[in-house]
Amino acid sequence: xxxxxxxxxxxxxxxxxxxxxxxxxxxxxxxxxxxxxxxxxxxxxxxxxxxxxxxxxxxxxxxxxxxxxxxxxxxxxxxxxxxxxxxxxxxxxxxxxxxxxxxxxxxxxxxxxxxxxxxxxxxxxxxxxxxxxxxxxxxxxxxxxxxxxxxxxxxxxxxxxxxxxxxxxxxxxxxxxxxxxxxxxxxxxxxxxxxxxxxxxxxxxxxxxxxxxxxxxxxxxxxxxxxxxxxxxxxxxxxxxxxxxxxxxxxxxxxxxxxxxxxxxxxxxxxxxxxxxxxxxxxxxxxxxxxxxxxxxxxxxxxxxxxxxxxxxxxxxxxxxxxxxxxxxxxxxxxxxxxxxxxxxxxxxxxxxxxxxxxxxxxxxxxxxxxx
Amino acid sequence: xxxxxxxxxxxxxxxxxxxxxxxxxxxxxxxxxxxxxxxxxxxxxxxxxxxxxxxxxxxxxxxxxxxxxxxxxxxxxxxxxxxxxxxxxxxxxxxxxxxxxxxxxxxxxxxxxxxxxxxxxxxxxxxxxxxxxxxxxxxxxxxxxxxxxxxxxxxxxxxxxxxxxxxxxxxxxxxxxxxxxxxxxxxxxxxxxxxxxxx
Numbered sequence: 025x026x027x028x029x030x031x032x033x034x035x036x037x038x039x040x041x042x043x044x045x046x047x048x049x050x051x052x053x054x055x056x057x058x059x060x061x062x063x064x065x066x067x068x069x070x071x072x073x074x075x076x077x078x079x080x081x082x083x084x085x086x087x088x089x090x091x092x093x094x095x096x097x098x099x100x101x102x103x104x105x106x107x108x109x110x111x112x113x114x115x116x117x118x119x120x121x122x123x124x125x126x127x128x129x130x131x132x133x134x135x136x137x138x139x140x141x142x143x144x145x146x147x148x149x150x151x152x153x154x155x156x157x158x159x160x161x162x163x164x165x166x167x168x169x170x171x172x173x174x175x176x177x178x179x180x181x182x183x184x185x186x187x188x189x190x191x192x193x194x195x196x197x198x199x200x201x202x203x204x205x206x207x208x209x210x211x212x213x214x215x216x217x218x219x220x221x222x223x224x225x226x227x228x229x230x231x232x233x234x235x236x237x238x239x240x241x242x243x244x245x246x247x248x249x250x251x252x253x254x255x256x257x258x259x260x261x262x263x264x265x266x267x268x269x270x271x272x273x274x275x276x277x278x279x280x281x282x283x284x285x286x287x288x289x290x291x292x293x294x295x296x297x298x299x300x301x302x303x304x305x306x307x308x309x310x311x312x313x314x315x316x317x318x319x320x321x322x323x324x325x326x327x328x329x330x331x332x333x334x335x336x337x338x339x340x341x342x343x344x345x346x347x348x349x350x351x352x353x354x355x356x357x358x359x360x361x362x363x364x365x366x367x368x369x370x371x372x373x374x375x376x377x378x379x380x381x382x383x384x385x386x387x388x389x390x391x392x393x394x395x396x
Numbered sequence: 397x398x399x400x401x402x403x404x405x406x407x408x409x410x411x412x413x414x415x416x417x418x419x420x421x422x423x424x425x426x427x428x429x430x431x432x433x434x435x436x437x438x439x440x441x442x443x444x445x446x447x448x449x450x451x452x453x454x455x456x457x458x459x460x461x462x463x464x465x466x467x468x469x470x471x472x473x474x475x476x477x478x479x480x481x482x483x484x485x486x487x488x489x490x491x492x493x494x495x496x497x498x499x500x501x502x503x504x505x506x507x508x509x510x511x512x513x514x515x516x517x518x519x520x521x522x523x524x525x526x527x528x529x530x531x532x533x534x535x536x537x538x539x540x541x542x543x544x545x546x547x548x549x550x551x552x553x554x555x556x557x558x559x560x561x562x563x564x565x566x567x568x569x570x571x572x573x574x575x576x577x578x579x580x581x582x583x584x585x586x587x588x589x590x591x592x593x594x595x
Contacts, residue, residue: 169580179543186509195415200507200514203551207543214582 025101025135027067034089035111036062037389043363043392044158051375052368054386060368064139064338066094067366069139070107071336072161073118081336084111098135101333107134123127129292134262136165136327140320145345147319148312152207152293155267159294162323163222168329170218177211181285184208189283194272205272208288215289216248222326223248237353242299244315250292313350315359320368321357327396334363343367343374352376404430445497451506456526457583458502458519459487477529479536480552482506482545485537506539515551527561538566 031042037059052060065084068076075084085092091112098105110117118125120134147154164170184204191201228244234244248256251267259267272286278287296303298311307315327335337358343351355376358365369375373382383394404426412422429437433481453459454466461467468474468487477498481487482540487500503518527535538547556563569587570579579587 105511166583169582172580173582176543180547183509183543183547190514195514197514199511199554200547202554203507204509204543206550207547211543240552376416 025098026052027096028099028104028335029068029097030095032066032092032094034086034092035066035094036084036086036092038062039390040065040084041391043384043391043393046380047364049377049381050356050364050366051372051381051383052366052386052391053372053383054368054369055370058386059389059391060386061340062389063384063391064141064147064340064366064368067096067336067338068139069094069135070096070098071107071135073109073116076139077096080276081111081116082113096135100134101274105134136331136333137321137338138165138323138327139338139339139340140341140342141338142345144316145313145318145342148296148315152291155294156290156292159219159222162226162326163218163354165323165327166222166225166337167218170215173211173214173218175279177208177215177289180204180208180211181288181290188279188285190279195378207267207271208285209268212268212288213261214263216250216256216260216268216292218257219289219292220248220259224257225329226322226326229322229329230260230318233321233325234314237314237318237350242311242349243304244318245297247295247297248292249295250289250362251287284384310350311345316352317346317354321361324361324363334361337363338364339365339367341368341370343369346373420515420574453484453502457500458484459500459506460484468500476530476532477534477536478530478532478591481539482548490538492556498534498536499532501526503539503548507542507551507555515555524556524559527556527559532561534564536564536566541568562566 026047027045028047029044030040031040033040052063055059059292065075066079069084092106092108093110095106095108098107105121106119108119108122109118134335144158147158159336160170164174180374184201187197187204189200190196200272208255223246230246231244238244250256251264251271256267272285275285275287288299298307298315298316303312303315324337343354346354351374359378367375368386375381385392398470398548400549401589407429408419408422408426411417413426417425427439437592443550452460452461454461454469455464456469459465459466459468461469463470468491477496477499478501479490479496479498480501480503482503484502484504484506487502490496490500501519501523505513505518507513507518535552535556537549539548553565567590569583569590570576576584
């Protein structure tokens with residue numbers, strides 16, 4: 025799938041633009057702070073209907089403007105569709121083929137996007153939040169209804185946390201807590217099942233790609249870490265509910281004292297290993313980079329399995345952060361795989377692509393095609 | 397200078413507080429009312445006035461009522477089943493199906509700790525006593541299927557255990573005329589879990 029037309033108005037610092045991206049490589053070149061990442065953010069918004077950056081809706085709209093719009097025409101398996109996202113003071117509005125849509129999950133499948141940005145480069149090193157977010161985004165790229173399951177779990181979790189704090193104030197109603205815990209366990213088990221199922225189908229891609237990148241010297245591994253030490257492989261929803269129920273019962277006194285829920289999928293993590301040892305402590309700098317590169321490329325392969333097409337791949341200034349060898353491997357991969365790619369860079373010399381390439385200059389929020 | 401007469405402005409402001417009505421629609425409605433013969437505005441005003449004079453809530457089941465008791469509670473032929481719903485509109489929706497002939501109980505909300513709604517904020521005072529009074533044989537929990545609605549049903553299921561009355565949950569699953577392939581997975585999973593034997 026690829027974008028054949030792409031435009032935006034009043035989006036962040038970008039001057040209104042309309043461009044016809046190349047169906048293979050689009051290099052967005054410019055100095056820092058000119059708006060390159062904002063362009064990637066606009067593409068991402070058309071897929072996920074939310075930003076990959078933290079912050080308020082309001083910040084997506086240019087200063088002094090009421091609303092921003094982002095629009096694209098997408099060709100997927102030979103069929104052309106349009107998608108438009110408007111950011112207004114009342115929230116976001118999404119229109120697919122000119123018709124407003126309300127049910128998110130069904131429509132998320134219209135455009136698949138994978139982002140590889142600075143946050144991903146530290147996936148193996150930083151805390152679990154980034155890994156959970158990586159996992160959750162990867163899961164809903166292949167299973168859009170996961171959004172609803174994750175949301176329902178979040179509602180149950182927030183309600184339970186509120187009840188725990190009310191209990192601290194002496195307003196403990198065990199029957200009400202019990203009711204919300206049942207919901208927490210039911211939705212939590214579904215969230216875990218989705219993640220585990222995703223990992224089963226994703227892991228072979230990752231293992232293969234990591235081996236290719238590192239010349240097969242050490243094996244890369246990914247495990248799901250949650251609900252204690254015992255393996256969760258082949259667990260059914262009923263197993264997961266029972267296991268979650270057991271750890272929740274055990275944690276209840278602690279949770280009541282602390283006022284928040286300390287167990288469940290919102291605390292789980294991915295374990296990354298190289299040669300069987302934890303990557304975080306044992307990997308060399310080069311191995312860390314190989315690991316994140318393999319994570320991302322495997323994600324593209326996994327989505328290709330699911331939808332029979334490559335997603336749009338957004339690379340936010342990663343070439344300058346990868347070493348020369350990893351960068352060359354990334355470029356070789358991009359050349360050999362299909363799909364549309366947007367790459368931001370401060371210096372085009374990092375980008376060695378033999379495929380067809382369009383270069384867009386980004387300066388002070390203005391996007392222009394490079395002629396020649 | 398604001399060319400809008402204050403009376404018109406006031407009406408538009410009041411109308412814009414209605415759900416789904418923006419400032420512009422409210423203004424269009426206000427102008428429309430102004431453009432109609434004055435009898436329309438008079439009957440509209442009368443209808444609004446009568447609303448609070450004549451419509452209230454049933455003191456037994458808390459559904460809409462024109463008297464102390466609603467039409468359902470006054471109907472002696474009703475079966476001894478009590479259907480628990482979130483809102484008075486739900487009663488009307490179920491009545492319109494014509495396939496339920498029991499009593500109701502309107503909670504006027506669901507448990508929602510985040511919004512500060514606990515059991516004390518729902519119309520549950522004397523609920524168990526009411527079940528005894530009507531000699532109920534079954535309670536149907538018909539709250540919605542989102543997290544709060546489910547938790548409310550779970551809570552009531554627990555709470556009503558000691559009464560010995562049979563407690564059931566309204567079914568969820570495939571909508572009539574619905575295609576399986578278009579259903580989201582959680583709905584489909586529930587529909588499978590809630591399957592029944594063929595008659």
